[in-house]
Amino acid sequence: MVLQNRLDYGFNGYQVPAMPRATRSARRRDTVRKKVEENKMCAFDLLATVAGKLLIEKESSPTSSSTSSAKDQCPIGNQDGKDESNALKVEPCGQGSCDRKLFVSEPVSQAHEVNNGSKESSFPQNVDNSGFTSKLTTSNCSERLVTKNIDHGNIKNEIGSLCSQVQEGSSMYRESGGCKLDGEAKTLVKDKLNSNGDVIIGTGADMCSSEHPVVFQGKPPALLSSDSSAKAPSCGNHVLQKSLPSTRDDVKIVSRDDDENSSGCTHPSRPRTKHFRQAPRIGDRRIRKILASKYWKVGPKFRDETLSNPGKCKPIYRSRKECYKRQRSQMTVPFKKRKLFDRSPVWNSDGGINDWGFFNSSEKGIGDASNSCAKLQGGAEMCSVAGQHTSFQCRDSHGAFSFDSVKLRIKSFRVPELFIEIPETATVGSLKRTVMEAVTAILGGGLHIGVLLQGKKVRDDNITLQQTGISHNDQLDSLGFTLEPNPSQSSTPLCTGDSSHILPGDASQALIRYPPNPSVDDQGTSNISAETHVPNLGNLVESDHDSAPSPTDMSVDKSSADLKALVPVPEMNVDALAVVTPHRKSKRSEIAQRRIRRPFSVAEVEALVQAVEKLGTGRWRDVKLRAFDNAKHRTYVDLKDKWKTLVHTARISPQQRRGEPVPQELLDRVLTAHAYWSQQQAKQQLKPQPETCLLF
DNA sequence: TTTAGGG
């Protein structure tokens, strides 16, 4: 299905040029199509984000895994050529579940990362994944999820998922106590183990909720994998900052790098990042387009702002319009995810996934493939740490960081469970795409952020952090965030039965089935994969700070603590994140966010009327300049539209009017002016050059 | 970029 969808929608590119006289409907369709495509692209972008975190590996044969180098171990992803091969051998896997983990931020200091190298390994450069250990070999199951860098001590369940912590070694972690990742523990996960595959890192709060074995249509779900390690290319650490006094909107995520490097997230200074950037990008143009696409704006979560990233994406917003959009988005969206791509939208020639370490990375997960059903379970664990004491502190000169604010660091998010079903004959490429689709669906679907405190969900958005106690360190320990599927999105789970199996802990799961027809996707859609780029999830979070500047940032006291939390969303309907379908994507269009509505005040109307009386109805730019020059949010198009509505309003009965009532006097002037200028216009047409007389 | 209009 997925593939088909893609095909249907056509990834071939935008339908471009000239349709001179397309009928409206035709144009619409075209638009729709474009949107769809954009959505896809977006999806990929999102995917990319996740992709970096997910490692999927399948072993075609037991032997290969054991002996081979890291690359060999990961046949699927390492080389392009291999990708397409049908290496996927699936064995019925146990219901092992893996947790996918998305790291929102990368806690580790740069230095650390370098040292650890574990993350680095994921990058192509470090093909040699030292970190990628032999773990793969052990299990019989075709696929395994292996994550590196797991804190040995912390491993709670070996079973399905490992939460690799990127942060290992980061000072923070050590301090935080629970989260110590210093040592790179390599863990092998057994397929069969179902129970909690979560590695606990840090305090209990951040533990991943256990995943429950899910029976997938009677077949043992294969473990695709899931681990998103904190590889985030990113800029480093992000601190989620909350100002106590402020409202929820105040939550900010700050990138540590910002301080250090002007480049911050935007300019990849790290080797790793650089690497990514270097990666061939097939789709810059598209990316830009995507970025620009309104779809990104939709939710608070995804923003176009991401474009701002200098490195990869050139600023798209030169036009006023764009500026406006940006503006408003920043203003209105509390938790926006900007700079999604800042860190590293990485495009792999190969589809971008490989380089991300899906297969290569040291921290990898091995997926188990079982028959045709692959199961991705995962959760990204989210761990927040804040504290002055830790290295984590912001070196930032900005006052914003300090005091009286709660700094939170979200290490990673647990991603809702994901199920994938794919035929054995499917190619690796198709598998990748499938996973991408699934992940994209989740991420792109419009996630909600849930806040948990001491295991309880905080539903009241209006309550202050102080009131909740979040500002207190002790409470911070029990603070957690969750990514929740957007309830609004309907999903059509292919396997409904599965849901029953899902434990309460599972936030959600998505099932994706692939069309039995591998051939279709392989060649035809191969390009699609290429387009995939993987932004860091971390970026999402990071972006937030831009979006939600809090007035109180500068406040005085600072309380910080380590937060680690990983929370399953119990109440989520499993079905919520369902199968990736075209419909789903179209829904994603909702992501696009429109400018906030800003009703014209009477004063503005007055100014508008006056200007139009003077200038006429065909010179909106002049009107704008004359009367709204300093109202950045009013474009000439807005003014024109307003005039249009004013005229309409003036013509209807007062009872039918809505909104702030406009003085009748003004409406009368509107009609008068409108009539006058209409007449003038008519005259002009008849007589080219009548005369210029101003009534007013 | 602006205009002009339909949505």
Added chain:
DNA sequence: CCCTAAA
């Protein structure tokens, strides 16, 4: 407000 064709 959005989206676009045209200019």
